[in-house]
Amino acid sequence: MAEITYYTKEGLEKLKEEVHYLKTEGRALIAKAIAEARDKGDLSENAEYDAAKEAQGLHEAKIAKLDDTLAHSRLLDESKLDTTKVLALSIVKIKNVKNNATMTYQLVAESEADLKTGKISVKSPIAQGLLGKSVGEFAEIEVPAGKMQFEVLEISR
Numbered sequence: 001m002a003e004i005t006y007y008t009k010e011g012l013e014k015l016k017e018e019v020h021y022l023k024t025e026g027r028a029l030i031a032k033a034i035a036e037a038r039d040k041g042d043l044s045e046n047a048e049y050d051a052a053k054e055a056q057g058l059h060e061a062k063i064a065k066l067d068d069t070l071a072h073s074r075l076l077d078e079s080k081l082d083t084t085k086v087l088a089l090s091i092v093k094i095k096n097v098k099n100n101a102t103m104t105y106q107l108v109a110e111s112e113a114d115l116k117t118g119k120i121s122v123k124s125p126i127a128q129g130l131l132g133k134s135v136g137e138f139a140e141i142e143v144p145a146g147k148m149q150f151e152v153l154e155i156s157r
Helices: 009-038 047-071 125-130
Strands: 005-007 073-075 091-096 102-108 119-121 138-143 146-156
Touching (some): 009 047, 009 073, 047 073, 125 138
Antiparallel strands (some): 091 102
């Protein structure tokens, strides 16, 4: 059974738009490339045709994967999030105990993760270490650079 993934409204809309694009314009572009390659003659020695057919297979596989993700995705009502502990979609302000640097992250689905905008995947080591923690609690997290200790300063939605 596929894993349920929770999305923000914005993230779910983006996923739906991508699937729609791939099924409409994306398929049309692939079909056009196949038709153009087919018009170039003998298909048994036509590398362009083979490449276009392979691209079609990869395109359809991507659509199937996204359709499955969409089927197992759930929209989280951010207004009903418990802000007493860190959960998926929580916005959490943390402090690195070693250097006192503070940072704020929102824990989102993998496909929504974007470090530039402060969105990290709930599957990332930092998010995994923070899940379930409350304000004032410490999380010791194993990262590629070694163990880091963070204090949860604030949780919001």
